[in-house]
Amino acid sequence: MRLILDKFKEVFFSLAPITLIVVILHFTITPLSPLLLGRFLMGALLILIGLTIFLFGIDIGLYPVGEYIGVQLTETRKISLFVIISAFIGFFISVAEPDLHILARQASDVTAGMLGKNIMVLAVSVGLGFIVSLGLYRIVKSFPLKKFFLISYLVILFLAIFTSKEFIALSFDASGATTGAMTVPFLLALSKSVSTQKGDDLESQADSFGLVGIASSGAIMAVMMLYILSGRPDLSGKLPKAVVSADFWSPFLASLVQSLVEIALAIGPILLIFLLFYWRRRGLSKYQIGRIAKGSIYIYLGLITFMTGVNGGFLDISRMLGQRISEYPPYYAIGLAFLLGLFTVLAEPAVIVLSHQIEDVTGGSVSRPALLVFLSVGVGLSLALSIVRIQTPWLHLWHFLLPGYIISIFIMRFVPDLFVGIAFDSGGVASGPMAATFILAFSQGVANGVPTADVLIDGFGIIAMVAMAPVIALQLLGLLYRKDVRGK
Template structure:
């Protein structure tokens, strides 16, 4: 229970800044209805308890499963087995990700059913499966990460020339949404399980990162190919945003709870089935270990339900209301500054960010402090939201004006940054755009877009997740350069090669 208590304390420190910002805005720039504010505080409580239980569950349930599966695959010493396992695990992990279902549902609503939720979920999951497989093969053959990423992003650049602007935004958003609270810890553990058995410990350390980065490009490529071959040049339709003036406080929680419970159950079921199959034929763990892992899965389930209910019933409406009210003010600089600050603090409450930063600290034996990585990520995400807000304010600015130079810089830096940091940076890009960011921040941006004349809520809403996924890549590679300069002897050479 001491571990759970420490998780609650950690999450408490993460959520307090967001609560403080919202309270400050309520008292100054954007006063909120009392019922909305009370719901926000109840949502806070759900998030604190839920996130702590979730992180505890991941530690004793999801991570051990991923690591054991990784080791089981590596022990076969057969490349075809690594490829097949990568395809199967990648598909089931992705198809179970709640974030992907949320985004796919949004796309279906926006396009009035022209692009179905099922087609997006399946197409993206196929893309993820193919690239998880490629990523595991890369670890086995020691192929440098930056070479793989350069090749993949070159393919994306070529495909982007033939992809419609709307699908360009959706494809990058799908990439961010796929690397969510469940997918990330599993993929990270899978990579660590495969890489830890290699004799070269330095190569093993570097190779344990990068699989999330490679996997997330699969979503981009899959959606782009779907767009090119479907011949749908433009998304038509509109999002029916029904604004309820309900003053109900408990109502939204009761309404969201069963829907989210079903989604999380769907998310965890394939992982549970895969674990039981592997346990029967491969793992042969003791009954005590199996019980501990099953208990971990239960904690993960309960925690994720509480967390997502808190976000959806308490946070999203407040995000939308705050965005609308601040964007309605005469001085538009306010909305950019608030966007930056919100991006800065919201990242602290992302579940997958906590999982990744802890793993970075463990893998580098505490050399790369999680607090430093967290601060760098927060700056990167804050900048991403601020730039997204500028795109709404300035109609001439388009998404590719950011993404093209951004990814060009990211890939160029990957040739010179310490290789350990390249993997960490590209993984962090996917991790930053998790359920917290994709709900609260998306609501804030859409609320602002609704208030700003000439802005399109749908076009400007999509693409924001893509920005959040890109900026941490640059920020963390810059951090890598700083570490390189600060430790020319000993330290970083030992860890980063």
């Protein structure tokens, strides 16, 4: 009971800032009809309940599965088998990621189905599976993490030359969306389990981070390859016309029916892989099996409730607010975006966990307040700059991402290995459920309301900006930590 109450508090404080901002906007400059406001609040309530149950299920069900599979993988003597199994695990955990489904659905809606939801989910998952297998192989063979990231982002830079502006935005958004509430804890458990089998405490501590960041790079490559291999299609986009049903419950019921089957198909293969490992190796008590079974049920029920809230009452209202705020002077949307970034990161459950982890690892040399200030201001500025990009015709996403990642790769040479892994992992951590739902939909609404903006080119890319900010911020903290350690 204590654990589920803790999860409830985490989700509540993550969701509260956005809900409060929407209510304040309703009573000030962007009034909503009682029907729409009611749907938004109901959507927020369902997200609160669903995400709480889901995260509780992750802790008691999925995290132990990740640790168990990691141990069994390291006992696989054939490297080829190790790589193949790792790839399948990465693929299926990505298919089950709710944030990726939300992004893919929005991309499908904006392109009127030209970029199918399932195609994007499968493409990203193939890329993630491939890169996760290489990432785990890197841990086993002690290949330097910095070199791995350098090679990965050089490949991304090369692929970007042949990729359109529309797909560059989608590619980098996919990197943040695919490392969400399902993927991050599983990959962290997997990398921790594999790295601890090596025996070297210092090396295993550094190797336990970095796999989430590696997974993000695989998602970017996958969407770029999808564009290149599909004949470089010319996509255009606009927001679908909102159809407001008079029946309060109809969008929730429609989403519920769709989610029942989709989510079962998404999480089923992960459990099947676990059962295959358990059937061959055993090694778990009846109590542990019981907790994993209960956790899986909680994950399923929580995901259904979460997705029903997102699709039934959250996305459309978020887009509508973005479009309405764009009718005011530009600084309204810029200031609001900064506040959204500031508050959502401060309240993001995974960021809170990460801040404690870094403080412990550095022995207090990097304090939680300093870390949270770096992260929140960094993400707030990245969201504000995203709105400036939407409002300024000559500004493009690559104007921010290219110098941002060049800076990241350059300073990586001077940062301790541990901080490199943490920094790239934190990009996936910061771009959590609120970024994939409200903030992305809000930016699409702003893009739709700005005459010079393109919804597909400018409306996407905001998750990419959120994911990049912590990579730079935490590496800068790593430099300060290194200086502090040398000073002592």
